[in-house]
Amino acid sequence: MENRINSVSPISDLEIRLQDTMCVNESQLQHKWYHNLKYMVVGILFGITFIKAEIVSWFRIQEMFRFQSFHMYGVIGTAVVVGMISVWLIKRFNIKTIYGEPIVFYNKTFNKGQIYGGLIFGLGWAITGACPGPLFAQIGTGALAIIVTLLSAIAGTWVYGFFREKLPH
Amino acid sequence: MIDLLKQPWPWYVAGALVGLTVPALLILGNKHFGISANLRHICAACLPSKVPFFKYEWKKEIWNLFFVVGIIIGAFIATTFLGNSADVIIHADLAAELAGYNITDLSNMVPKDIFSLKSLFTLRGFVLMVGGGFLVGFGTRYAGGCTSGHSIMGLSTLQLPSLIATISFMVGGFLMANVFMPYIMSL
Numbered sequence: 001m002e003n004r005i006n007s008v009s010p011i012s013d014l015e016i017r018l019q020d021t022m023c024v025n026e027s028q029l030q031h032k033w034y035h036n037l038k039y040m041v042v043g044i045l046f047g048i049t050f051i052k053a054e055i056v057s058w059f060r061i062q063e064m065f066r067f068q069s070f071h072m073y074g075v076i077g078t079a080v081v082v083g084m085i086s087v088w089l090i091k092r093f094n095i096k097t098i099y100g101e102p103i104v105f106y107n108k109t110f111n112k113g114q115i116y117g118g119l120i121f122g123l124g125w126a127i128t129g130a131c132p133g134p135l136f137a138q139i140g141t142g143a144l145a146i147i148v149t150l151l152s153a154i155a156g157t158w159v160y161g162f163f164r165e166k167l168p169h
Numbered sequence: 170m171i172d173l174l175k176q177p178w179p180w181y182v183a184g185a186l187v188g189l190t191v192p193a194l195l196i197l198g199n200k201h202f203g204i205s206a207n208l209r210h211i212c213a214a215c216l217p218s219k220v221p222f223f224k225y226e227w228k229k230e231i232w233n234l235f236f237v238v239g240i241i242i243g244a245f246i247a248t249t250f251l252g253n254s255a256d257v258i259i260h261a262d263l264a265a266e267l268a269g270y271n272i273t274d275l276s277n278m279v280p281k282d283i284f285s286l287k288s289l290f291t292l293r294g295f296v297l298m299v300g301g302g303f304l305v306g307f308g309t310r311y312a313g314g315c316t317s318g319h320s321i322m323g324l325s326t327l328q329l330p331s332l333i334a335t336i337s338f339m340v341g342g343f344l345m346a347n348v349f350m351p352y353i354m355s356l
Contacts, residue, residue, distance in 0.1 A: 013225050013226050013229075016221065016222070016224065016225040017225045017226075017229070017230070019222065020222075020310055020311070020312075020313040020314075021203065021206045021209070021313060021314065021318070024201070024230070033231075035198075036231060036232045036235040037235065038197050038198075039194070039197065039198075039200065039232045039233070039235045039236045039239065040235040040236065040238055040239035040242070041239065042190060042193050042194060042197070042236060042239065043235065043236040043237060043238065043239020043240045043242070043243060044239040044240075044242050044243035044246065045186070045239075045243060046186070046187070046190055046236075046239065046240055046243060047239060047240035047241065047242065047243020047244040047245075047246070047247065048243040048244070048246060048247040048251065049178070049183050049186045049187060049243075050240065050243070050244060050247075051243070051244050051247035051248055051251075051252075051278070052174070052177060052178040052183070052247050052251060053177065053178040053179075053180065053182070053183030054177055054257060054278070055183060055187075056244070056278050057257055057278045057279075058278065058279050058280055058284070059257050059259045059263065059275065059280070060257075061342075062259075062263055062267075062346060063259060063260050063263055064342075065339075065342045065343050065345070065346035065347070066260075066262070066263060066346055066347065068259075068260035068262060068263055069260060070180070071180050072180075074180030074181065074184060075180045075183050075184040075187065076184065076187075076316070076320060076321070077184065078180065078181050078183075078184020078185055078187075078188060079184045079185070079187035079188035079321050080188065080320070080321060080324045080325060081184075081188065082184065082185050082187075082188025082189060082191075083188040083191040083192075083321055083322070083324070083325030084324070084325045084327070086188065086189065086191055086192035086195075086325070087191065087192070087195075087325045087326050089192075090192060090195060090196075095196065097195070097196055097197065097198055097199050098196060098197060098198070099198065101198075101199055103195050103196070103199055104199055105326055106201070107328065108313070108323060108328040108330040108331060109330065110329065110330040110333065111313075111330075113311045113312055113313060114312050114313060114319075114330050114331075114333050114334040114337065115333060115334075115337050116311060116312075116337075117307075117308045117309065117310065117311025117312030117313070117334075117337075118308065118312040118319075118333070118334040118335075118336070118337025118338050118340075118341065119308070119337050119338075119340060119341040119344075120304050120307055120308030120311060120312075120341065121304065121305060121307075121308025121309045121311075121312055121315065121337075121338055121341060122308070122337060122338040122339060122340060122341015122342040122343070122344070122345065123304050123308070123341045123342070123344065123345045123349070124300075124301050124302070124303070124304025124305035124306075124307075124308055124341075124345075125305060125316075125338060125341070125342045125345075126341070126342040126343075126344075126345035126346040126350065127297055127300065127301030127304065127345060127350075127353070128297075128298075128301040128302060128305055129279070130305070131204070131205070131305065131309070131315045131316040131317070132204045132205040132207065132208060132305065132306075132309060132315050132317075133204040133237070133240060133315070133316070133317055135302075135305070136204075136237045136240045136241050136244070137240050137241070137243070137244040137278075138244070138278055138279050139241055139244070140240065140241035140242065140243065140244025140245045140248070141244050141245070141247075141248045141277070141278050141279070142245075142248060143277060143278065143279040143284065145279075145284050145285045145286050145288070145289065145298065146279060146284060146298075148286075148289060148298050148299065148302070149284070149298045149299070149301060149302035149305075150302065151302070152298070152299045152300075152301075152302030152303045152306065153208055153302040153303065153305045153306030153309075154208050154211050154212060154306055155302075155303060155306065156208075156302065156303040156304065156305065156306025156307035156308075156310075157205075157208040157209050157211075157212055157306040157307065157309070157310045158212045158216055158220075158223070158306075159303075159307060160222075160306070160307045160310040160311050161209070161212060161220050161222035161223050161310070162220050162222075164222050167311065
């Protein structure tokens with residue numbers, strides 16, 4: 001259980017953002033908004049892949065959890081191997097960002113939330129057939145009813161944030 | 170070429186492309202792949218409150234919201250211009266099980282029989298759509314990440330907590346699909 005929030009010394013914005021997340025961004029570069037469009041282009045390619053490989057298919061997720069198909073294991077396994085090799089290459093050759101900044105990695109510390117939260121997410125994943133990324137993609141396919149599911153996921157995140165201090169970590 | 174793109178892509182092509190998202194985001198600007206964080210940024214941006222967990226400068230993470238808008242656009246492009254109208258081919262055992270739940274429409278990524286506005290106003294549909302979404306949002310943040318943040322980014326950087334989280338995701342999903350789902354589907 002972390003009590004840092006209630007302590008007298010104010011905690012920094014970065015510290016709050018670092019709670020329970022994998023991704024923070026502390027670049028000192030100031031960019032115009034349109035510099036973010038390059039992430040949208042990556043998102044578009046990612047979204048196309050999601051659909052064309054049926055990663056966001058509710059049916060493929062059901063097969064995965066019933067061990068009826070190798071497809072999703074193949075996708076996730078290949079992604080992890082490609083990701084690992086990429087990260088190794090970035091570290092090995094000290095590759096910089098396109099702006100010349102060194103690439104920074106954060107180590108994750110263990111807390112029990114990864115087990116409790118992980119189990120809760122897993123239960124939901126099998127119901128919706130979607131983790132958060134595919135929820136957005138399913139809406140993009142025209143399945144507009146999934147907007148309800150996404151709003152409920154946002155509500156779930158908010159409720160977690162509200163009760164965070166009382167939950168075991 | 171276009172015909173080839175219209176076919177369902179094999180797992181090794183898709184897996185490689187998903188994996189390449191990790192270095193792409195890092196090299197474009199030190200960004201760490203993690204989609205569930207957006208649910209938190211939306212809370213921070215749209216639901217002003219005194220909850221300390223949401224009191225941070227969400228605009229510093231706005232790149233991630235651009236990324237998910239891209240996902241929505243990409244999904245639309247793939248469905249509209251690269252789609253094929255064939256039903257998804259699923260394992261015979263799954264098809265039989267789903268038919269037992271009156272799920273027979275295999276024409277979409279999402280089964281219309283249970284995820285639709287009409288279904289939302291039934292007990293089963295409400296539990297699946299609202300309950301399922303809530304568990305995804307609550308669980309991913311409690312776990313500190315989802316499939317992208319933990320299973321892909323976290324495992325790529327050899328984080329043990331991410332391996333523990335990934336195993337927990339799979340155990341939860343396995344329990345739901347094989348143990349609890351028949352009860353929920355019979356609501």
